[in-house]
Amino acid sequence: MNPKIVARQIEPDERIAGSVESSASDRSKSAAGDAGAGMDLSTVGTPYVDKPKFTLRNVDVFYGDKQAIRDVSLDVGERQVTAFIGPSGCGKSTFLRCLNRMNDSIPAARISGQLMLDGQDIYDPKRDVVELRARVGMVFQKPNPFPKSIYDNVAYGPRIHGLANRKAELDEIVEKSLRQAGLWNEVKDRLDATGTGLSGGQQQRLCIARAIAVSPEVVLMDEPCSALDPIATARIEELISELSGTYTIVIVTHSMQQAARVSHRTAYFHLGHLVEIGETDGVFTSPKHELTESYITGRFG
Numbered sequence: 001m002n003p004k005i006v007a008r009q010i011e012p013d014e015r016i017a018g019s020v021e022s023s024a025s026d027r028s029k030s031a032a033g034d035a036g037a038g039m040d041l042s043t044v045g046t047p048y049v050d051k052p053k054f055t056l057r058n059v060d061v062f063y064g065d066k067q068a069i070r071d072v073s074l075d076v077g078e079r080q081v082t083a084f085i086g087p088s089g090c091g092k093s094t095f096l097r098c099l100n101r102m103n104d105s106i107p108a109a110r111i112s113g114q115l116m117l118d119g120q121d122i123y124d125p126k127r128d129v130v131e132l133r134a135r136v137g138m139v140f141q142k143p144n145p146f147p148k149s150i151y152d153n154v155a156y157g158p159r160i161h162g163l164a165n166r167k168a169e170l171d172e173i174v175e176k177s178l179r180q181a182g183l184w185n186e187v188k189d190r191l192d193a194t195g196t197g198l199s200g201g202q203q204q205r206l207c208i209a210r211a212i213a214v215s216p217e218v219v220l221m222d223e224p225c226s227a228l229d230p231i232a233t234a235r236i237e238e239l240i241s242e243l244s245g246t247y248t249i250v251i252v253t254h255s256m257q258q259a260a261r262v263s264h265r266t267a268y269f270h271l272g273h274l275v276e277i278g279e280t281d282g283v284f285t286s287p288k289h290e291l292t293e294s295y296i297t298g299r300f301g
């Protein structure tokens with residue numbers, strides 16, 4: 001994490017800059033493609049770490065005939081925040097979804113390579129996918145609370161996984177999760193109110209509380225702030241930093257400022273290749289690959 005960047009407050013116009021970035025990304029898709037054409041896209045940097053939570057080797061992902069991820073190898077460090085960045089369509093979300101088998105629900109998706117969580121094969125046919133997703137939770141781009149009460153949103157996972165024997169235990173899990181998600185003080189007097197009635201930022205924190213209520217080891221976040229205003233974004237970023245001591249976090253983001261503020265390591269993807277990975281500070285201050293430099297200096301979306 002870059003302390004200089006972390007210490008900086010979010011500027012009021014940053015969200016606007018972010019949305020310009022997103023809309024510009026569509027216009028510059030071909031520019032990004034052209035940028036990679038004919039270049040060596042093999043990985044530079046430090047893909048492996050001393051204490052990996054995930055060890056991912058030679059991963060390919062296809063949607064039908066189309067290859068979205070090309071021979072990607074990296075480790076995700078335990079209790080670190082790893083950011084995936086890169087131009088639109090480069091495969092960040094596809095790769096993230098491999099980590100808890102969310103791509104299983106896409107019939108055309110085919111994954112090969114070695115994907116291990118704590119040394120065990122994520123894609124072992126004998127693996128219980130429900131148990132995997134309890135260990136590797138996910139927070140999506142758009143806050144998606146269930147149309148239930150705030151309490152029931154958080155209690156849902158612990159109930160189905162049988163984590164509480166008594167109501168008092170469930171109450172405790174709900175309170176602890178809402179506290180960890182920084183939402184308890186705002187909702188403690190209205191736990192019976194519907195989760196969908198909260199503000200966007202509160203809904204996203206509720207989704208984070210729901211994800212952590214089952215005591216996952218990993219939380220995957222796919223652009224968790226893209227639907228939020230700058231203040232709600234700042235709250236989520238603070239939360240990510242707080243949670244990183246307890247959980248392994250992998251975040252896909254279009255905001256390079258966000259990656260720089262919240263992550264320990266950053267992986268830059270381009271046209272399905274992992275082009276560069278390393279300590280966030282190094283990737284942003286002295287990128288090793290020309291494409292990384294072009295991307296972080298805004299030469300394409």
Ligand SMILES: Nc1ncnc2c1ncn2[C@@H]1O[C@H](COP(=O)(O)OP(=O)(O)OP(=O)(O)O)[C@@H](O)[C@H]1O
Nearest residue numbers: 063068086087088089090091092093094095106108
């Ligand atoms: N369900 C799907 N079926 C077919 N192709 C898909 C599917 N999901 C993604 N793709 C394709 O795979 C490639 C990688 O997409 P992916 O969404 O992973 O990229 P991304 O880097 O997360 O993009 P963005 O930043 O725009 O969200 C793209 O070409 C996309 O069109």
